Amino acid sequence: MNKTALLIIDVQYDFLPPSGSLAVPDGESILPVIHDLLDRSKWDWPLIVASQDYHPKNHISFASNHSPHKPFDQLTLEDARGMRYEHTLWPNHCIQGTRGTEIEDRLVLDLMKLGDKVKLARKGTHEKLEAYSAFEGAAHPGETILPEQSPLSLYLRSKGIEKVVIVGLATDFCVLQTAVSAISASFDTMVLGPGIRGISPDDSEKALGKVRNLGGTALDQDHRDWTGELRRWIDPSTA
């Protein structure tokens, strides 16, 4: 039995060119790859998780809430758990109720065809908690931040999932942090290069290196035989 889940990270209009407020360069080029991955005649995922960045207007990560700071400034913030950390400030993005937070239309259609195999994982819903990783979910200040005890981990385990394949946006932030969580929660983890794009090319390259260093698998963005490589990774007996 296939015990591999597909995690689709933040494929939302605000992260997509041409009009996203925090558009990831070339982000739209992952759409055909994800469309292919959701073709039931080619792939059989027991479970698909789509994460959705889903912020209130007054979210801690928005530069607009830390005037006079500007988007992409670094600032030390204190979150709802009392943790202080250096954070990149962002333009307003993925605000609840806006078009920008919606998952891309054709992807939604693909997901609807897969019915109850699909789980939506919203994140960053608390005004004073940032959540890059899909495993941090709609966290509350009192909730655990240990990836292996997160609601998403427990859900995946309850469905018998042992391996995860990660695609989506952006490589150097939410894809990376989702992969780090998945690895620390002991899932066999693959980041599928052709299905991801990052904000900074250098940081994206480093992100793939970090996934490999932690024991995960990361295919390069221009990997030509990614379908073959992915099939062998999901089921080594086909090698």
Ligand SMILES: [Zn+2]
């Ligand atoms: Zn966000």
